[in-house]
Amino acid sequence: MTMEKQRTPKNIFVQGAISPEKIAKSIANHQSKTDIGGHSIFLGQVRKDQKDNGTVVAIEYTAYEEMALQKAFEIREAIFAKYPLNCMHIYHSLGRVDAGQICLFVFTSSKHRRAAMDACDELVERIKAELPVWGKELLDSEEHVWKVNQ
Amino acid sequence: MTMEKQRTPKNIFVQGAISPEKIAKSIANHQSKTDIGGHSIFLGQVRKDQKDNGTVVAIEYTAYEEMALQKAFEIREAIFAKYPLNCMHIYHSLGRVDAGQICLFVFTSSKHRRAAMDACDELVERIKAELPVWGKELLDSEEHVWKVNQ
């Protein structure tokens, strides 16, 4: 009988924007993993879009956290099963993220680049489609609109 | 007659490994570009592969620099013409990069994620196939082998 590492849901949510320093630290943490040949990273950034009633100045994120963490865990397991990955990290903001700041950080690593790139793509699509998370776009007019994903 | 910004070849080469701090700084530089919604990043990392005559401890990169910069410029222009990108950055190491360190940093940004992701993919493939750059894998036995791209 082989002993497999049992993975459990882990927190993906961070309060507020994701800093470039956090991303740098996450990258640096992989320097000891010398079987990795390629990392693929996706970053979502809040856009200053023009809306009918004003300009977006920030997005305020809320989530159904328990369900989102369970779903993120299921997605994570499915992607690990599908691609030969060394590592996978997902971070999503909750609360206010100003325009120009980063609200999503997806990071995959593999021996050969293709797996990391394909897994990162699929993760981003699934996160946007399947995680119960909502963005409220705050406008400079003090009004707001609910974000709609494409 | 419209005035278009004339782009010229720019240096993509950095001496030695690319630091996580450089990557963080590059990300942070985009926070003022509030029409960007997604960034795609690829990082190449040197693997500690086992070879017949020893273990890879580092790769030493050389390039036909003048030709590589001209080719990188052509690739850059072609990718800008093909995808609606806000930004594109390419950095490749020259000289010695130890196992676990980063030797390639490709960074694309766009309003909607798909363009950044597809452009990043295509850039990485073209860089590996078309830039006159060579990696000499240095082994712990003091021998070396010439890197072969898949």
Next chain:
Amino acid sequence: MKNKIRIRTFGMIAEEIGQSKLTLDQIATTENLKDYLFAQFPKLQSMKFSIAVNQKLVQGDEQIPEGAEVALLPPFSGG
């Protein structure tokens, strides 16, 4: 709580209902729940949302177990 279900609301549904948590007397199925909500909050009829029972999305009409947590989920817009 027996004979009670806990309702959680999010996003624009929470905004419309004005509360993010409600407790209701047991309702048998998700279609019955929708009828109840549409009567109480008519604007919900024109809003798109899914229902999760105990954190699982339901397809069509499903039984609501006693004491369940039922969530009203407008279209996701994370990332």
Next chain:
Amino acid sequence: MKNKIRIRTFGMIAEEIGQSKLTLDQIATTENLKDYLFAQFPKLQSMKFSIAVNQKLVQGDEQIPEGAEVALLPPFSGG
């Protein structure tokens, strides 16, 4: 330099030839150059490489302009 061509070598080709820059008397075409190199450095015959004339990859046999820079390029392995 008229009537001369400058040769640049890289990677395992540079290693085999032992020099990264050579100056040769003018040679008319890239096939003529290959013949010359294969005579001088027989091991090159079993090595894969492309040729660039004035930084452009050549396809098949091409003329070498006077004073050209001709580069011998083993398979690229960047990234």
